[in-house]
Amino acid sequence: RKEVEQDPGPFNVPEGATVAFNCTYSNSASQSFFWYRQDCRKEPKLLMSVYSSGNEDGRFTAQLNRASQYISLLIRDSKLSDSATYLCVVRGNTGKLIFGQGTTLQVKP
Amino acid sequence: GAVVSQHPSWVICKSGTSVKIECRSLDFQATTMFWYRQFPKQSLMLMATSNEGSKATYEQGVEKDKFLINHASLTLSTLTVTSAHPEDSSFYICSAAGGTGFSDTQYFGPGTRLTVL
Numbered sequence: 697r698k699e700v701e702q703d704p705g706p707f708n709v710p711e712g713a714t715v716a717f718n719c720t721y722s723n724s725a726s727q728s729f730f731w732y733r734q735d736c737r738k739e740p741k742l743l744m745s746v747y748s749s750g751n752e753d754g755r756f757t758a759q760l761n762r763a764s765q766y767i768s769l770l771i772r773d774s775k776l777s778d779s780a781t782y783l784c785v786v787r788g789n790t791g792k793l794i795f796g797q798g799t800t801l802q803v804k805p
Numbered sequence: 806g807a808v809v810s811q812h813p814s815w816v817i818c819k820s821g822t823s824v825k826i827e828c829r830s831l832d833f834q835a836t837t838m839f840w841y842r843q844f845p846k847q848s849l850m851l852m853a854t855s856n857e858g859s860k861a862t863y864e865q866g867v868e869k870d871k872f873l874i875n876h877a878s879l880t881l882s883t884l885t886v887t888s889a890h891p892e893d894s895s896f897y898i899c900s901a902a903g904g905t906g907f908s909d910t911q912y913f914g915p916g917t918r919l920t921v922l
Contacts (some may be wrong), residue, residue: 700848704846737896737916737918738915738916739898739913739914739915739916740849740898740913741913783848783849792851792854793839793851793911795848795849795850796848797846797847797848798848
């Protein structure tokens with residue numbers, strides 16, 4: 697079983713749609729959680745950290761459920777520029793970053 | 806914000822040759838640098854962690870004699886893929902952190918795409 701699992705998609709949505717991505721992690725001792733965005737042939741860039749209380753940054757909302765070892769990302773009012781691969785990333789108990797495979801989002805006009 | 810550069814951005818080489826990739830932190834001192842590899846449609850996998858002035862720590866399954874890492878200064882780490890073969894073709898990404906531990910924020914370089922013919 698992979699340490700961090702994501703549905704690879706692709707998710708094809710129209711502009712303005714709301715889309716949700718999910719992620720599960722296997723190590724209950726994981727310390728911190730992130731969503732990164734990776735554009736084609738580029739490096740990953742930090743989108744936001746994820747906290748148990750839930751956190752929001754503009755159109756993006758992230759949620760963490762430690763009991764279920766589940767992380768989510770909600771994107772509201774999708775823009776064309778949101779098209780990318782979204783990586784769920786967990787900092788394990790060793791401190792290392794563990795990346796999910798990524799979920800590909802394609803926003804269409 | 807912190808900037809990390811990589812050179813070259815892409816390289817094509819013949820099987821059996823060695824390729825050196827540089828990772829530089831441009832505006833901060835990187836005590837720790839990380840090297841990742843990403844195959845198409847797969848996740849980033851940590852290859853090794855290097856601390857300035859000491860030997861790199863390699864992840865399980867990564868051959869240290871094939872992937873030579875040097876972190877000679879606080880702003881530069883190099884990864885040399887020795888005797889490269891087609892299966893080494895991948896996207897190599899470095900990241901740099903200002904602290905000595907994994908808990909510090911990592912800043913990623915733009916990556917180097919290696920194609921071995």
